[in-house]
Amino acid sequence: MRKRELKNMEWGILIVAIILTTIGLIALFSATQETKYNEFKKQIIWLVVSITIMVIVMLINYETLVKLSPIFYGIFILLLIAVLFTKPINGATSWFDIGGFLLQPSEFDKIVVILFLAFAISKIQQRYLEEINRPTKLLIILAIVAIPLLLIIKQPDYGTAMAFIISLAMILFTSGLDKKYIITGIIIVCISIPILYNFVLPEHAQKRIDIFLHPESDPRGSGYNIIQSKLAIGAGQLTGMGLLKGNQTQLGYLYPKTTDFIYSVISEEMGFIIARNNYSIICIFSNKSIIYCQNSKRQYRINSSFWNCRNIYVSYGRKYRNGNGTITNYRSTSIICKLWRKFINNKLYINRNSIKYK
16 A cells, blocks of 8 residues: 555544444453353454455545446345345344355445445536436436335335435435425425324334333333343443443343444443443544545545445534635534534535535
């Protein structure tokens, strides 16, 4: 790797990713004692694989990856079709079982779809930015997301499907979608949510939503796991009960503690201070990703933004950019679901009517 590339690398994002990975590995080590650290060992293997892929991707021009995205898109559509014929795991046909390793193609497809969307939108807006507001062009973009979305719903995996919808909405917003489409979309969502809940969602999906909102309604059944996770978080207090010493974690009250409730493991054994800072680190990661997005080339800025910042937690901190592009007055606090303020206040160089090339 050339010195210039190393110099221009956003080291802050890498350091934050290493900190998050370390916290996760420590929590996973504690949560897998009873299974002789099977999940922990698998995570170490995936970490080595991920670092290798990261280095390879760093050596490849990201514009090349975007240009190859239609091929990747086609491959993962085939994988999403093939996974429907696998044996269900936890009620969903979402995973390939490869020698004891579970591979979920929909997780990789998130990145591929974002890449392909960046490619498609850049082509659509190559001549005029307002081209994206033409119904035919907009239908093309919606179709790109609709195909994998329907296949994922078929599995079924409603959480991943929701992530696709949110990503699409944010990408269209940053692309300069006309306000009439945005207002229409909000109205459709408001009307469709109660209809989908009452007449489309299966009973088990409705029950999951009800239990999420009111876990105490079924404390010994569906609400049991949520209640136990809250007890674990409270038991940790400020400094935690100590590594390998959490009652809820080590006595088997949390399930599944290696995935859905890993945050409860962190809170119980490491305490509220570490758990809260874990979210702050995620916010810093998001903030730095958006700054990186601001400094990238305009035609693939959308790709850079959502590739690096795919989580829902964003940090709220105004930044002031001087003439040479230096960022100052950095601060970060956790705010959830306020992406609209981030896009408006943080000067993404994207105007609703025109885009200035930097």
